[in-house]
Amino acid sequence: MPPPARTPIGLVLARTARTVSRAFDEALGAAGGSLPVWLILLSLQTRQPGNQRELAHAVGIRGATLTHHLNAMEAGGLVTRRRDPANRRVHHVQLTPAGEALFGQLAGAAMTFDQRLRAGLDDGDIDILERLLDRLHANVTDE
Amino acid sequence: MPPPARTPIGLVLARTARTVSRAFDEALGAAGGSLPVWLILLSLQTRQPGNQRELAHAVGIRGATLTHHLNAMEAGGLVTRRRDPANRRVHHVQLTPAGEALFGQLAGAAMTFDQRLRAGLDDGDIDILERLLDRLHANVTDE
DNA sequence: TATTGTTATACTCTATAACTATA
DNA sequence: TATAGTTATAGAGTATAACAATA
Numbered sequence: 001m002p003p004p005a006r007t008p009i010g011l012v013l014a015r016t017a018r019t020v021s022r023a024f025d026e027a028l029g030a031a032g033g034s035l036p037v038w039l040i041l042l043s044l045q046t047r048q049p050g051n052q053r054e055l056a057h058a059v060g061i062r063g064a065t066l067t068h069h070l071n072a073m074e075a076g077g078l079v080t081r082r083r084d085p086a087n088r089r090v091h092h093v094q095l096t097p098a099g100e101a102l103f104g105q106l107a108g109a110a111m112t113f114d115q116r117l118r119a120g121l122d123d124g125d126i127d128i129l130e131r132l133l134d135r136l137h138a139n140v141t142d143e
Numbered sequence: 144m145p146p147p148a149r150t151p152i153g154l155v156l157a158r159t160a161r162t163v164s165r166a167f168d169e170a171l172g173a174a175g176g177s178l179p180v181w182l183i184l185l186s187l188q189t190r191q192p193g194n195q196r197e198l199a200h201a202v203g204i205r206g207a208t209l210t211h212h213l214n215a216m217e218a219g220g221l222v223t224r225r226r227d228p229a230n231r232r233v234h235h236v237q238l239t240p241a242g243e244a245l246f247g248q249l250a251g252a253a254m255t256f257d258q259r260l261r262a263g264l265d266d267g268d269i270d271i272l273e274r275l276l277d278r279l280h281a282n283v284t285d286e
Numbered sequence: 287t288a289t290t291g292t293t294a295t296a297c298t299c300t301a302t303a304a305c306t307a308t309a
Numbered sequence: 310t311a312t313a314g315t316t317a318t319a320g321a322g323t324a325t326a327a328c329a330a331t332a
Contacts, residue, residue: 006269008257010257010260012272012273013163013276014163014167020280035157111151114151114152114153116282117151117152117279120278129152130150130152132271132275133159134155134159135264136159136260137158139262140166
């Protein structure tokens with residue numbers, strides 16, 4: 001007898017994530033941003049990445065990919081890059097006032113989106129979901 | 144007093160999904176496929192999409208994007224397209240033996256991956272996770 | 287006219303490899 | 310030599326718009 005043949009949980013996760021990601025992208029887009037820009041701004045504000053390598057790691061992308069985004073963000077007047085006088089190889093990335101303003105707007109959009117996402121779920125549900133997602137993450141990361 | 148400021152669940156989902164998706168992509172790549180190819184093969188085998196519009200919808204992509212993938216898959220000898228004699232606008236997509244073989248290999252890779260993903264989770268956990276993910280999906284899709 | 291699908295084109299995100307500049 | 314970051318290039322996946330074929 002073959003196993004019960006239920007939908008693989010990875011597929012359910014992939015479908016949900018795609019739908020949710022698209023909706024989130026849309027919400028961020030309507031607020032003037034995008035997912036990578038939001039993650040970069042968020043990392044810059046919440047952590048204090050000492051260099052771009054750390055920043056790239058926090059966002060989950062490669063250094064060259066980060067440079068790509070930072071170039072666009074600098075051209076858009078959102079960030080500035082200045083060399084560290086103590087170690088001139090290091091570039092410190094800083095938000096401009098326009099960058100901070102966009103951060104605020106995207107944070108608002110993200111919070112609104114999150115409320116929509118939580119509809120019908122109480123704190124206990126969210127805790128459980130978070131725990132289960134962490135477990136999936138660990139199952140794929142470890143080993 | 145500001146709200147408890149917990150990590151937005153959408154962010155947790157996005158991070159988990161990215162990590163899991165990359166690992167899944169890798170597993171499918173090692174088996175000779177990719178996520179969109181797997182989704183297309185799976186839809187062809189499990190549903191019986193009457194036309195490409197239905198197939199594209201099942202996979203969650205646009206018609207032109209599906210054409211893009213089908214062109215590559217046809218060039219790779221995985222599928223054939225033939226016109227429906229009753230309605231010559233409609234193209235029926237069919238798996239070749241090579242397509243069926245790849246389907247089998249990817250199915251194996253997907254099952255193996257799913258077992259890895261489920262480590263430490265019992266059926267009850269999976270049920271709960273699935274229910275919660277469905278809820279997120281609905282929260283973003285509806286309205 | 288409406289529907290099915292394709293072609294042409296382009297955008298976003300990502301990556302690797304080779305390079306520059308500092309140390 | 311090693312490290313921080315950039316540039317050049319490319320590839321995967323997606324999309325829209327214009328088109329061809331068929332109904």
